[in-house]
Amino acid sequence: MVTRTAAKAGQENDQTVAAEGGAGRWRDAILVTGLRVGVILLALVLWQVMSGPVLPEYAVGKPTEVFDALVTMLGSSAGWTDIKVTAIEVAAGFGIGVVLGTVLGLLLASFPLAGRVFEPLIAAVNGIPKIALAPLFLLFFGIGAWSKIAIAVMGVAFVVFYNVYLGVRLRERELVEIVQVMGGRRHHVLSYVTIPTLAAPFFAGVKTGGPLAILGVIGAEFIASTNGIGHQLFTAATNLNAPDEFAGLIVLITMTLALNGLLGWLDELALRRLGLSTRRRPAAETA
CATH class of the missing domain: 1.20.5 (Single alpha-helices involved in coiled-coils or other helix-helix interfaces)
Structure with a gap:
């Protein structure tokens, strides 16, 4: 009792x-x-x-003017067309870059000889500023969406590749050997060792790649485009229209926050499904 x-x-x-x-x-x-x-x-x-007494109003505008410009932008079909074009380019470039970087990282990490051959070459290409490749992609793909998507792919793919490549190489060899001794084949090693090991570095690379995709698309739209948020920003800067410039920046910040929020939710969901979410808790919370 x-x-x-x-x-x-x-x-x-x-x-x-x-x-x-x-x-x-x-x-x-x-x-x-x-x-x-x-x-x-x-x-x-x-x-x-x-704004005015201290800062030049033509350069920074005023919050009230920026709000009016944002309302005008969101209330026009041209503004939503720019947002739609940029969002599609970012989504396509980000998705293709994640897939390309993941596949390339898994392949080169699974075959050490290929990794030793291609890793220095990939590092050399990665050292080229992505925006410097924009004129080349414009020649290949034209002024349309694919030249912007290609820049976004380049920025995302390298980040994801290195996270996946190093994650596979740094996995615990003892766990791999235990699975193999128990009769496990390559797909068992992938399911029970590689994927849980890669979850954290993979999503770290994906989260880093999201803003890089937006940066690549906007930079390419600055260089040559007929629509998109980058084109709107370039036009506003050319016309010294600070309210329109800040309105476009607010839209970009919103897109970045939405993408980061989605990726963070997917990260937590994947780690929870893999039973790894407890590893993310701060020490103070688990104490």
Whole structure:
């Protein structure tokens, strides 16, 4: 009877601690969010006040003018066409780059001789600034979407390749040998050792590649394009139209945050399915 009562009291204490911990995390999240909003509002107020007396208005505009330009952009068919074109180019370049980098990393890591032959060549090509290849891709693919997609592919593929390549090479050899001794074949090693080992570096490369895809597309649209957010930014800069410039930047920031949020959600989902999510918890949380 005493043991049962003690066990029940222990369970109640655990539930109380968990509830207090959950409430504490909510308070911390609300505090951090409130501080972020406060910083943004303070920056906007200072921007509005200093534009003109301190900062040249033609170069920075005012938040109220930027808001009007953003509303005009989102309320026009031309603005949504630019957003749609850039979003398609980023999505296509990002997807192709992830697939290409993953396949190339797995192949070269699985065949050491091929890795030793091609790794220096890949490193040499990766050393070329991607935007410097834009004129070459324009000659190959023309002024349309594929030249922008090719730049995005180059930026994403190399990052994903190195994360996958090094992840496979650094996997624990003992685990591979244990699976092989137990009769496992190559696909068993892939399922039970390689994929769990690669999950974290793969998604790290994917998260890094997302902004690079956007950067490549916008840079290529700056050089030569007839539509897209980069074309809109270039036109606004040429006309010294600061409100339109900042409105385009806000759209780009929104696209980047949305892409990062989606990739973060996929990262957590994949690690949870693989049973690796507990490894991501901070030390303070698991203590």
